Amino acid sequence: MPDLATSFSTATADVSATIKRxxxxxxxxxxxxxxxxxxxxxxxxxxxxxTAILVGCIGLIFGHLFKAPMKEFLPFLASGLVIWTxxxxxxxxxxxxxxxxDHIIRQLPIPLTVHVARVLWRNxxxxxxxxxxxPIAMLFLGREFSLTAIISLFGFALVTLNLMWISLLLGTxxxxxxxxxxxxASLMQVMxxxxxxxxxxxLLPKEVARYxxxxxxxxxxxxxxxxxxxxxxxDAKHWMVAIAxxxxxWPVTLLFFGKFRRRIAYWL
Amino acid sequence: xxxxxxxxxxxxxxxxxADSRSLKKQLMQVATGGRVxxxxxxxxxxxxxxxxxxxxxxxxxxxxxxxxxxxxxTLLRLLTxxxxxxxxxxxxxxxIGSLIDISLGIDPEATGRDNVYYRGALLGIPSxxxxxxxxxxxxxxxxxxxxxxxxxxxxxGMHLRLAFAISTLVQPxxxxxxxxxxxxxxGFRQKANARLHDFVRSSSILVIASHSRELILDNCTRVIWxxxxxxxMDGDPVDVCNHYFGxx
Numbered sequence: 001m002p003d004l005a006t007s008f009s010t011a012t013a014d015v016s017a018t019i020k021r022x023x024x025x026x027x028x029x030x031x032x033x034x035x036x037x038x039x040x041x042x043x044x045x046x047x048x049x050x051t052a053i054l055v056g057c058i059g060l061i062f063g064h065l066f067k068a069p070m071k072e073f074l075p076f077l078a079s080g081l082v083i084w085t086x087x088x089x090x091x092x093x094x095x096x097x098x099x100x101x102d103h104i105i106r107q108l109p110i111p112l113t114v115h116v117a118r119v120l121w122r123n124x125x126x127x128x129x130x131x132x133x134x135p136i137a138m139l140f141l142g143r144e145f146s147l148t149a150i151i152s153l154f155g156f157a158l159v160t161l162n163l164m165w166i167s168l169l170l171g172t173x174x175x176x177x178x179x180x181x182x183x184x185a186s187l188m189q190v191m192x193x194x195x196x197x198x199x200x201x202x203l204l205p206k207e208v209a210r211y212x213x214x215x216x217x218x219x220x221x222x223x224x225x226x227x228x229x230x231x232x233x234x235d236a237k238h239w240m241v242a243i244a245x246x247x248x249x250w251p252v253t254l255l256f257f258g259k260f261r262r263r264i265a266y267w268l
Numbered sequence: 269x270x271x272x273x274x275x276x277x278x279x280x281x282x283x284x285x286a287d288s289r290s291l292k293k294q295l296m297q298v299a300t301g302g303r304v305x306x307x308x309x310x311x312x313x314x315x316x317x318x319x320x321x322x323x324x325x326x327x328x329x330x331x332x333x334x335x336x337x338x339x340x341x342t343l344l345r346l347l348t349x350x351x352x353x354x355x356x357x358x359x360x361x362x363x364i365g366s367l368i369d370i371s372l373g374i375d376p377e378a379t380g381r382d383n384v385y386y387r388g389a390l391l392g393i394p395s396x397x398x399x400x401x402x403x404x405x406x407x408x409x410x411x412x413x414x415x416x417x418x419x420x421x422x423x424x425g426m427h428l429r430l431a432f433a434i435s436t437l438v439q440p441x442x443x444x445x446x447x448x449x450x451x452x453x454x455g456f457r458q459k460a461n462a463r464l465h466d467f468v469r470s471s472s473i474l475v476i477a478s479h480s481r482e483l484i485l486d487n488c489t490r491v492i493w494x495x496x497x498x499x500x501m502d503g504d505p506v507d508v509c510n511h512y513f514g515x516x
Binding site: 021023027028035104265266 | 281349352378392
């Protein structure tokens with residue numbers, strides 16, 4: 001077992017060094033967002049606008065297709081889309097967290113988790129810009145925005161901690177196996193349609209629902225953030241799944257990342 | 269107390285997209301660069317450093333000689349802690365500063381001032397220190413009001429002056445260099461040189477890779493000559509230089 005212990009301590013040392021230097025990923029994440037919108041007048045709020053337009057269009061079409069009342073469907077779609085964008089971009093960009101930072105990794109001995117935290121922080125900033133749409137849509141449609149929404153912050157914390165290990169694990173694998181990012185991207189594409197974002201879970205027959213909902217980790221993570229925004233408290237099972245994912249995901253990731261931590265610079 | 273201790277250090281780079289069948293059971297000795305090797309399980313790798321051992325202590329000024337691809341950069345990267353040996357032991361005690369690629373992390377669209385914080389954060393300098401010494405950085409790099417302009421409006425000289433000013437802000441115990449940094453025009457070069465000499469003098473251990481005989485003889489107390497990833501010679505600068513430069 002000494003190997004496992006070494007892997008574990010290598011990984012925890014890297015993660016805790018990142019926490020000590022949290023200013024670095026935060027600065028780099030901001031730099032990424034700023035770089036994308038430099039010299040633009042409204043900057044990252046372009047994200048807000050384009051998401052709003054997307055929500056409006058999809059909402060009109062699918063709302064009619066599913067014969068769902070706009071008052072119910074539009075806020076559901078808006079929050080689902082915004083949260084999905086956050087989860088899926090964090091994971092897809094997490095895959096290339098190390099490969100895109102290769103120039104830094106090969107030059108400066110910075111804890112590697114920094115690069116994953118940078119990707120996550122960048123997506124949190126984008127989420128913060130997008131989330132504005134939800135209260136606006138609710139007010140516009142004459143729905144009350146309840147204080148239950150605050151629970152969404154706890155959901156966000158759990159989701160973020162989960163995304164963190166997923167990105168760290170995938171980032172490590174993807175640096176070695178360059179076909180992996182493509183696989184993850186197409187998987188996320190499939191998950192987008194199988195997770196209730198554009199369709200409402202109650203439209204699904206009970207017997208099918210089990211497969212698409214209960215066995216879909218993204219559904220549970222999604223509900224933790226979405227349900228409170230729409231004014232309901234998430235089910236206990238969602239919390240349990242998210243916590244179970246943390247308890248399994250982090251140790252596995254730390255062992256795996258710790259084992260290959262030193263190889264990553266060679267794989268770039 | 270700074271100390272560097274390498275024992276039988278090897279560095280192998282795996283090559284995943286090389287066809288191992290076409291290389292199988294062949295040992296290729298490339299003219300320059302490391303050795304291409306195929307391990308028993310068919311994996312292709314390049315051995316960049318081969319059983320390197322040495323000890324550096326406080327006060328050592330080490331010059332590293334060798335052709336392109338002899339393993340100089342790999343050695344420097346091992347010292348910074350970016351690479352870890354594939355086998356053997358590399359122990360480095362003391363904080364390390366590198367003057368290699370001083371422009372790394374500079375964002376051309378951001379202002380000079382923002383870049384001081386970006387580059388500073390990468391080097392691990394606390395932002396309070398950067399704020400406190402901002403005037404000193406602006407003053408040294410002679411940027412004046414340009415500090416609040418985007419870097420893309422800078423001349424090459426201005427860009428390098430700023431990068432140099434940030435990178436030499438904090439004195440490391442172990443200083444790593446790849447050739448002597450020469451920055452800017454004649455006037456600035458003197459100032460930069462003075463600062464660099466000061467920087468080198470205050471470091472406990474200096475490791476400098478170079479192709480220049482004068483540089484090595486002026487600065488080093490010991491020279492290591494790398495060839496094909498192995499130490500060909502290790503000893504007195506004049507001795508090693510005579511052998512290295514003598515035959516070329």
